[in-house]
Amino acid sequence: MTVTLADVAARARVSPATVSRVLNGNYPVAASTRDRVLRAVDELDYVLNGPASSLAASTSDLVGILVNDIADPFFGVMAGAVQLAVGEDTSGRGGGEKLAVVCNTNGSPERELTYLTLLQRQRAAAVVITGGAPEDAAHTAAMTAKLARLAEAGTTVVLCGRPPMPGASVAATLSFDDRTGGRLLAEHLVGLGHRRIGYVAGPAGRTTTRQRWEGHREALAAAGLLTPPAGESGTADPSAAPAAEQGQAAVQGSYDRSSGYAATVQLLERDPDLTAIAAANDTVALGVCAALRDRGLRVPEDLSVTGFDDLPFSVDAVPALTTVRVPLQDAGLRAGRLAMGLLEPPPGGSATVPVELVVRASTAAPRKP
Amino acid sequence: MTVTLADVAARARVSPATVSRVLNGNYPVAASTRDRVLRAVDELDYVLNGPASSLAASTSDLVGILVNDIADPFFGVMAGAVQLAVGEDTSGRGGGEKLAVVCNTNGSPERELTYLTLLQRQRAAAVVITGGAPEDAAHTAAMTAKLARLAEAGTTVVLCGRPPMPGASVAATLSFDDRTGGRLLAEHLVGLGHRRIGYVAGPAGRTTTRQRWEGHREALAAAGLLTPPAGESGTADPSAAPAAEQGQAAVQGSYDRSSGYAATVQLLERDPDLTAIAAANDTVALGVCAALRDRGLRVPEDLSVTGFDDLPFSVDAVPALTTVRVPLQDAGLRAGRLAMGLLEPPPGGSATVPVELVVRASTAAPRKP
DNA sequence: CTGTTAGCGCCTTCAG
DNA sequence: CTGAAGGCGCTAACAG
Numbered sequence A, B: 001m002t003v004t005l006a007d008v009a010a011r012a013r014v015s016p017a018t019v020s021r022v023l024n025g026n027y028p029v030a031a032s033t034r035d036r037v038l039r040a041v042d043e044l045d046y047v048l049n050g051p052a053s054s055l056a057a058s059t060s061d062l063v064g065i066l067v068n069d070i071a072d073p074f075f076g077v078m079a080g081a082v083q084l085a086v087g088e089d090t091s092g093r094g095g096g097e098k099l100a101v102v103c104n105t106n107g108s109p110e111r112e113l114t115y116l117t118l119l120q121r122q123r124a125a126a127v128v129i130t131g132g133a134p135e136d137a138a139h140t141a142a143m144t145a146k147l148a149r150l151a152e153a154g155t156t157v158v159l160c161g162r163p164p165m166p167g168a169s170v171a172a173t174l175s176f177d178d179r180t181g182g183r184l185l186a187e188h189l190v191g192l193g194h195r196r197i198g199y200v201a202g203p204a205g206r207t208t209t210r211q212r213w214e215g216h217r218e219a220l221a222a223a224g225l226l227t228p229p230a231g232e233s234g235t236a237d238p239s240a241a242p243a244a245e246q247g248q249a250a251v252q253g254s255y256d257r258s259s260g261y262a263a264t265v266q267l268l269e270r271d272p273d274l275t276a277i278a279a280a281n282d283t284v285a286l287g288v289c290a291a292l293r294d295r296g297l298r299v300p301e302d303l304s305v306t307g308f309d310d311l312p313f314s315v316d317a318v319p320a321l322t323t324v325r326v327p328l329q330d331a332g333l334r335a336g337r338l339a340m341g342l343l344e345p346p347p348g349g350s351a352t353v354p355v356e357l358v359v360r361a362s363t364a365a366p367r368k369p
Numbered sequence C: 001c002t003g004t005t006a007g008c009g010c011c012t013t014c015a016g
Numbered sequence D: 001c002t003g004a005a006g007g008c009g010c011t012a013a014c015a016g
Helices: A005-012 A016-024 A031-044 A050-057 A073-087 A109-121 A137-152 A178-192 A207-222 A257-270 A282-294 A328-339 B005-012 B016-024 B031-044 B050-057 B073-087 B109-121 B137-152 B178-192 B207-222 B257-270 B282-294 B328-339
Strands: A062-067 A099-104 A126-130 A156-160 A172-176 A197-201 A250-252 A276-279 A304-306 A323-325 A350-353 A356-358 B062-067 B099-104 B126-130 B156-160 B172-176 B197-201 B250-252 B276-279 B304-306 B323-325 B350-353 B356-358
Touching (some): A005 A016, A050 B050, A062 A073, A062 A109, A073 A126, A073 A328, A073 B099, A099 A109, A099 B099, A099 B109, A109 A126, A109 A137, A126 A328, A137 A156, A156 A328, A172 A328, A178 A197, A178 A323, A178 A356, A197 A207, A197 A257, A250 A257, A257 A276, A257 A282, A282 A304, B005 B016, B005 B031, B062 B073, B062 B109, B073 B099, B073 B328, B099 B109, B109 B126, B126 B328, B137 B156, B156 B328, B178 B197, B178 B304, B178 B323, B178 B356, B197 B257, B250 B257, B257 B282, B276 B282, B282 B304
Parallel strands (some): A062 A126, A126 A156, A197 A250, A276 A304, B062 B099, B062 B126, B126 B156, B172 B350, B197 B250, B197 B276, B276 B304
Antiparallel strands (some): A323 A356, B323 B356
């Protein structure tokens, strides 16, 4: 029925092992022999049986990529870059081709685990986990255990845009400097003269949300705009969800436009004298701008708005968004190469990816300082 | 070392065959036995070996999704929807979980074929091919041959957002009514009073580009704005790349912002009296708006602009884009279900997905009619 | 450099 | 409803 490696061997008058060797290109084979084999492969229109070789070699050429939401460019860009990297021809010819399996977790911790199991089942060669992590001790423990299992089975695990997991079997970690980003944005606003700054945070219980928010507060605190509640020592209580305080309003939502819209309405109600709003990311910032526009407020004349991530559309927003650039493409590429063993892991196994403030038109000095 | 099905069998005091049966849930097994097996699986933390079962069953639980560019929300949304559909639990428990393999072709015909081969190698259960097709006889022939091979191997093929391929082994086709969309947009502009309309086409040699462009011309022709070159009979010569003609300017590019920007500069140079520009898609339209803005022209006061697709960001553009909504999410969901055999194929194997005109703020009557 | 020999771990008839 | 046996197609030591 279907043509197998043995058929090719017969036609090329060599042993199956030899065919396997030329196909995998990981073993010396005489040029003439190889040509003969390749010709036979071609004539027979032979396609290697992946499952069979994976079974025999106990590793597949699948690479998993875990993302929260593939429809979100933040993840789309990273996933594309990772895929680019894993698709790069490693061995001269024929062997390299890895296939990227993109798994949408929707931010659900359970699905994260489920997909990891599925990937383990496939004997994935590597898996790249992107995006912030859920902040939950039980989940972290479960993840650690699962990652150990994967490592045992020979799967290389790389974290991209997520904090290091001490004690977990991870080959490399690329974490984004979200905290600094949050700080830079807030410092920029403060430097412009803003004193009443609203904050629209991301989904609760995620490292990314927390770090951006903490960076933001750090800057406010440094500017004396944040009187810490009695007894607190500088850093915000990690478990405290962003909330109204000291005249600096904040609300929590998800990473989408409508959440930015709704939060803005709420923020303005709570403090009509706000002169700036910092959003958890660019998409949310778009929602913030929309809400402002709908209430007849102009950006940046009446209120300044900042985003985060510098997604492709941010430069085209009107006004163009002041934001923090996160090198998604670069990071994805590096993560992919790391996963493929094409790149040495950074010292200590983890590196922080720097972010950069991008000042555009959505921020300006407040009108009534 | 690694725990196998035999270990589970031993612990549950049943035969390997029985374990296999409960795991696949496709065979009657006594409830008590099943419980025992399931408990053993749990206690041993057993994970099925995918390659081994795929080899034995000669089919895997992988579903391929071919996209042009996963970082583009157009594809991201579709891919997400397809993945959602293929992840739906089919059989009551345990069996269903399919894994989506997203393959970025970058619009390259060769890579399209390469990925199909890779998917064939994996014995993918199904593959969903999204986005417009390259218009090239040789490539179409190669695709047809490759699809035949896939079908032979039991892979279900579904086309989503791509025209039917007569004679190819495709289970179902969902094509977008791009032509109508192009027509609606142009009719809208003409109805508003526009007479000099520029067009920024998508990448050359793709069905989507062609159809949107043809729809556009259709409307112009109907309004008598297009004097067909002598001898031509209504429809544009399929092989003719969009070009300047009869005062209706058009330029070709890719589906990105910068292409819209550059095209606009060119268009305006060619015909400074343009009162409207129709773009191949929303992203391109954003570039058009940016170019206009940079030249001090206002939308829609000075020029009207239209997009295509109605991607999430289009409503937040300033001004909000008049565009055509393509139900990407719905289509992706349907395609996924079709691929999984969860849905009956439409009569004749193919259906056209209707599109809808969405009038927003980027279009208005021209100032000097 | 090439052939031989064993499995890899599971599914699937076929009996019971 | 359950067990026994064979093989899916390929790779990985070993010899030569």
